[in-house]
Amino acid sequence: MDNIILEMRNITKTFPGVKALENVNLKVRQGEIHALVGENGAGKSTLMKVLSGVYPAGSYEGDIAFEGEVRNFRTITDSEHVGIIIIHQELALVPLLSIAENIFLGNEVQSGGVIDWAQTFSRTRELLRKVGLNESPETIIDDIGVGKQQLVEIAKALSKRVKLLILDEPTASLNEKDSDALLNLLMEFRNQGMTSIIITHKLNEVRKVADQITVLRDGRTVETMDCHAEDVSEDKIIRNMVGRAMEDRYPPRSVPIGDTILEVKNWNAFHQLHSDRQVLHDINVKVRKGEVVGIAGLMGAGRTEFAMSVFGRSYGQRISGEVSMSGKPVDVSTVRKAIDAGLAYVTEDRKHLGLVLNNNIMHNTTLANLAGISNASVIDDIKELKVANDFRSRLRIRSSSVFQETVNLSGGNQQKVVLSKWLFSNPEVLILDEPTRGIDVGAKYEIYTIINQLAAEGKGVLMISSEMPELLGTCDRIYVMNEGRIVAELPKGEASQETIMRAIMRSGEK
Known part of the structure; x- marks a missing residue:
């Protein structure tokens, strides 16, 4: 394959007790949209954190070649300096600052050590036009919806002269209209020669925009499919992702309905x-x-x-x-x-309202029903451990143990911990x-x-x-x-x- 802008070779990344990536290979061509798909915990976000310098050179094995040169990114700043910009699922915007302030935060337009506001607003308007956003540069981020905030993040990436744009679940919090607008924008950028990597679980979106699709499973590369050389069906993507066919995506249920x-x-x-x-x-x-x-x-x-x-x-x-x-x-x-x-309520915002992220699986599981693991108002550690292990097994939560912090779990496994918490409240x-x-x-x-x-x-x-x-x-x-x-x-x-x-x-x- 010619015109390769990015090549990741034999990337292996290990955390204590877990091998998150094992000999992963990825090639991305200049000017394409490359989709990275896989189950939760497959290693997609970890691979992109390796690429962007979140996990610095030396903390993983393997090589990263960008624009034909082997790179050793030690910080995000290093990768941004060569034009690799990542937009995470949780947007990194400051809610009470303006659009212009967010776009140029840490990259201020200066003149003699003083911010040049006229130039800042002028460049912001230009960037907003490129992403199709008709807002004033002075608008506060908190006053616009999530869909527009996503576009502000892309405008921020454009301000850094992006060559490779990485988007991690960019439409997860968007409605159908905003999702379509974002995907159409990516395709427009592709026509202008920009390269993008998109991580998403929405396979209809993958099939709409992707030129190539790389599937990861259990931290390994399964296959890269060229969407122009073959008809890549959702069934084939799923088969590669989960290692089996899923003819029926919704398990049948035949339950008598009562009062x-x-x-x-x-x-x-x-x-x-x-x-x-x-x-x-x-x-x-x-x-x-x-x-x-x-x-x-x-x-x-x-x-x-x-x-x-x-x-x-x-x-x-x-x-x-x-x-x-x-x-x-x-x-x-x-x-x-x-x-x-x-009643029990499983929130849509598992990271902020559903879990205590810096606490372990065990404590999160029992949080809504402490009485269920207590004797005379004193928590029984052995009972708590048994409950947590039971739910870990029952809901098939992938983790090193129930003592693993929930912040280090994949999104799907975090959701299972939230479900465990509320199921334990009976x-x-x-x-x-x-x-x-x-x-x-x-x-x-x-x-x-x-x-x-x-x-x-x-x-x-x-x-x-x-x-x-x-x-x-x-x-x-x-x-x-x-x-x-x-x-x-x-x-x-x-x-x-x-x-x-x-x-x-x-x-x-x-």
């Missing part, structure tokens, strides 16, 4: 900060024993606000309405009372908010299997997801939300992507 276990009536809530702005309007929802109920809707429809407000009033103010469990009214005015009533109804966001197809299947097991035990599951195929593949019934209201209720037989979108569009016209 109503959760009922929310006439639920209203106002904005967390702006008490005059109502975000939820007279919501009525039922979940029955053994039933998986979905909530569909566009970003901003109020789905997360509803879930959090029901779970101990974790969101909102001036909340009103009734919650009943098995026909009896319950008090869910605090998180503790909601848990005692039989809820009657589990509310799942984007339970498979940023997770590979293999881990998704495992989580769907856990959901089915809960339904088989007679539990109720209320699932929020932005992926409509996921809702259609896992749910018995789907509520559709738009602008803080329930606008449709569809049984499985009547639900489709078309009927869901039609309900949303019709409600928006009223």
Whole structure:
């Protein structure tokens, strides 16, 4: 292959007790979009951290050749200096600074040691035009949505004269419209000669933009596929990722549905900060024993606000309405009372709200039910260890032990720890908010299997997801939300992507 801009040869990276990468090879051509895919824990992010200098030369084995020259990056600054820029899944923007300040932070436009604001704003406007963002350079980052923040990150990369742009799960937090806009921008950059590496679990996006696809599995290179030389199907990608075919991505479930276990009536809530702005309007929802109920809707429809407000009033103010469990009214005015009533809520933000990242798997697993591992209010270490090991085995959490810190786990394994925590609280109804966001197809299947097991035990599951195929593949019934209201209720037989979108569009016209 000619015109190789990047070659990584026999990269091996070892952490204590774990070989994260073993003889990984990667070649990227100038001016292409190269997709890097694999299950959580396959080594994708580790490989890119090696490339960008997060893991410095000397901490791994193997060679990195960029533009034909072997490089030894010891810091991110070293890799940025030659034009390799990485945008991590968790955006590195300062919320209370302006767009211009964020773009040139650490790379300020100066004149005589003083920041040249006129030049800074002028260059910012030019960069924003390149990424298709029509915002003032003085706009505060906190005042724009996640989709626009992602574009600001790309503008920041362009300000550093990027030659190779690495994007780690760039669309994980974006809605469909913003995701399409970002992917179209990458393809436009490709037409201008820029090279990109994209890490994503969304295989439809991979097939849309990628020129080549490299698959990693268990820290090794499995195959690199040329999308122009062959028709690369999603099934082939999945087969390479997980080492087996997955004809059915959603495990079958045949569970008798029982009586109503959760009922929310006439639920209203106002904005967390702006008490005059109502975000939820007279919501009525039922979940029955053994039933998986979905909530569909566009970003901003109020789905997360509803879930959090029901779970101990974790969101909102001036909340009103009734919650009943098995026909009896319950008090869910605090998180503790909601848990005692039989509710559990798996947040969409596992890193900030779901886990204590600098704590180990064992302590995170038992955090929501300390009484379950205590004797006379004293924690029983042996009991806690047994519980954590049981859940590690049951949910197949890949780790060196339950003493491993959760910050060092892959996204899929972090999600399993969050699930373990709430399953140990023994809820009657589990509310799942984007339970498979940023997770590979293999881990998704495992989580769907856990959901089915809960339904088989007679539990109720209320699932929020932005992926409509996921809702259609896992749910018995789907509520559709738009602008803080329930606008449709569809049984499985009547639900489709078309009927869901039609309900949303019709409600928006009223």
